[in-house]
Amino acid sequence: MAIQNFVDYVKICCRSGKGGEGSTHMMRNKITSKGGPDGGDGGRGGHIIAVGSSQKWTLLHLKYSKHVIAGHGGRGSGNHKHGADGIDKIIEVPLGSIIKDAETGEVVCEITEEGQTTIVAKGGLGGRGNDHFKSPTNQSPEYAQPGQDGLEEWKIIELRLLGDVGLVGFPNAGKSTLLSVVSAAKPEIADYPFTTIRPNLGMVAYRDDRSFVMADIPGIIEGAADGKGLGVRFLRHIERNPVLLFMVPADADDIVAEYRTLLNELEKYNPEMLAKQRILAVSKSDLLDDELEEEMRAELKKEAPNLDPFFFSSAAHKNIDKLKDLIMSAIEDANPDTGLSKGHFAPLPPPLVK
Ligand SMILES: Nc1nc2c(ncn2[C@@H]2O[C@H](COP(=O)(O)OP(=O)(O)O)[C@@H](O)[C@H]2O)c(=O)[nH]1
Ligand SMILES: [Mg+2]
Structure with a gap:
């Protein structure tokens, strides 16, 4: 399309x-x-x-x-x-x-x-x-x-597309790649910003025949909430997702600062967005060796003790199952009465025709 x-x-x-x-x-x-x-x-x-x-x-x-x-x-x-x-x-x-x-x-x-x-x-x-x-x-x-x-x-x-978990990150954070690894969706992926120019939804199969819907939207850029760039137009698609997965790539200059900028943009757009369940994940962890990852964790802990970011890599398929566990339990926490997502399962859009 x-x-x-x-x-x-x-x-x-x-x-x-x-x-x-x-x-x-x-x-x-x-x-x-x-x-x-x-x-x-x-x-x-x-x-x-x-x-x-x-x-x-x-x-x-x-x-x-x-x-x-x-x-x-x-x-x-x-x-x-x-x-x-x-x-x-x-x-x-x-x-x-x-x-x-x-x-x-x-x-x-x-x-x-x-x-x-x-x-x-x-x-x-x-x-x-x-x-x-x-x-x-x-x-x-x-x-x-x-x-x-x-x-x-x-x-x-x-x-507004309906989903359970919305991906939030700057362009190039690896959002579309994650969606393609955990679901059958085939989003556009490339090494330049704004590859994703429309939202994508993917159904993620989970244990015991359960599933949740992940929404990949174009990356947020600084100033998105003020109407700059593509970002804000798409924020409404994750407005109703009970859980947000924030993604900052391991090679970012300053992970905590990027996370704060993302939070800030969301808050400017709609303060209620911050009431949702949040997960902070560091993507592309394959770029780090074990030693470097430990160092980074320690540094992050010092800087922001409560953040506890989750490291994963779509490319190396590292910690992907654990990430799914984390998302599922956040969805359950968001909807404690049923233990199931209250998000309606929207029909998946037809495959992309380029
Ligand atoms: N090394 C590495 N590169 C990745 C990983 N995930 C995505 N990328 C690359 O990062 C670039 C941007 O990915 P994309 O999924 O399009 O990012 P998006 O803009 O957040 O949707 C692409 O070149 C991907 O191949 C990963 O886990 N490890
Ligand atoms: Mg993308």
């Missing part, structure tokens, strides 16, 4: 249908020349309805349809005939979509399940026909209600 096709944010104008007007018809036929009112009600205007679909992976299909418009309700007619309801407009959204009001930022709904439906903009009510307005003093009202106007509202749809 090309980058520009991975659309995870759209702003659309939802216009629901106007209700049909009620009829002011009076009954007339061969034997009744001056019958009473028999005008039917107008039909309701069409709704704009969002439906969750596991067949959609992005919001691309909504990117070029800025205006989403539902049909108007039909007018009522004689003989108490109800007007037809306006045609609803259905928009399919991927699981993990969040719909917000563009003006207030208020969350309208969050779609996480296949077939889940929500009315995003309600159609106007149909007007009532003259029959409803009969009274002892006015037996043949020539009045009927007009239909209620539809709504015109801007909505934002955001896609």
